Amino acid sequence: MRLMKIPYSDGSLNENKGCEKAPNQVAKLIDEVWSNENHKNVEFEIGENIDFKNNLKKADIYLGGDHSITYWTFKEFVKEQKNPGIIIFDAHPDLFNEFKEPTHGDWLYFLIEEKLIKPENIIIIGLRNSHVKEIGYALKNKIKLYPMNKIFNNIENVCDTIMELAMGFDSVYLSLDIDVLDPAFAPGTDYLEPGGLSSRELIYFIKRLKMLKKLKKVDLVEINPDKDINDMTSKLGAKIIKELY
Numbered sequence: 001m002r003l004m005k006i007p008y009s010d011g012s013l014n015e016n017k018g019c020e021k022a023p024n025q026v027a028k029l030i031d032e033v034w035s036n037e038n039h040k041n042v043e044f045e046i047g048e049n050i051d052f053k054n055n056l057k058k059a060d061i062y063l064g065g066d067h068s069i070t071y072w073t074f075k076e077f078v079k080e081q082k083n084p085g086i087i088i089f090d091a092h093p094d095l096f097n098e099f100k101e102p103t104h105g106d107w108l109y110f111l112i113e114e115k116l117i118k119p120e121n122i123i124i125i126g127l128r129n130s131h132v133k134e135i136g137y138a139l140k141n142k143i144k145l146y147p148m149n150k151i152f153n154n155i156e157n158v159c160d161t162i163m164e165l166a167m168g169f170d171s172v173y174l175s176l177d178i179d180v181l182d183p184a185f186a187p188g189t190d191y192l193e194p195g196g197l198s199s200r201e202l203i204y205f206i207k208r209l210k211m212l213k214k215l216k217k218v219d220l221v222e223i224n225p226d227k228d229i230n231d232m233t234s235k236l237g238a239k240i241i242k243e244l245y
Contacts, residue, residue: 001245004059005048011068011104014190018226019066025225026063029238036242061241064221067094070175071107077173077217078116085121085169087162087209089180091193093124095134112141119143121169123162126180129193148195155201159208166212174209174218176240178233186236188228199236206243218244
């Protein structure tokens with residue numbers, strides 16, 4: 001499997017950078033995860049992509065960096081896809097547009113407005129802090145939303161529904177924002193939103209979704225080592241990557 005590090009945080013609205021350090025930190029810890037939970041040790045070919053906006057190198061997994069990188073990675077992904085879908089795990093819908101270029105807070109808005117993705121082919125899971133303008137935009141465009149209060153105690157059924165929806169796409173892109181997790185499990189991120197998924201719940205979703213033959217690309221974003229505690233979040237990022245394959 002090819003993993004591409006994208007050490008970029010200029011799309012972050014937070015003045016205190018740090019997400020650009022995540023790719024190296026997480027990649028360094030991957031070998032400490034001896035195998036995934038199916039007792040398989042997946043070997044990764046790891047590269048780095050600095051000039052990703054102008055020359056995105058192909059990979060199975062893109063390791064950011066802030067969430068704005070998904071605008072660029074998905075934009076390249078759709079060039080070879082007829083009817084792609086995207087499944088996003090995030091505490092926020094990333095539809096609040098106030099800027100001329102994509103940021104980590106509105107990259108999805110840009111993809112929709114530039115008609116790079118059909119809104120009805122977007123699934124967002126784990127929401128729990130959304131501006132009313134974002135929800136209004138999402139509902140108007142028929143984006144499929146699964147906020148935490150809809151998921152709670154209903155994970156298996158929600159996952160079944162998402163798997164069925166994904167079967168209607170020709171290909172699937174999976175974007176994992178680490179802040180979908182409750183801060184108790186992932187403190188190393190810029191926006192701590194209480195009431196999120198547990199690490200075990202996210203791994204459950206991943207283990208199900210990776211069974212989709214249509215799953216083609218994955219990214220993992222928004223880990224900030226500067227705000228981490230004992231590498232908890234970076235280590236979890238390394239485990240997530242191993243569980244993907």
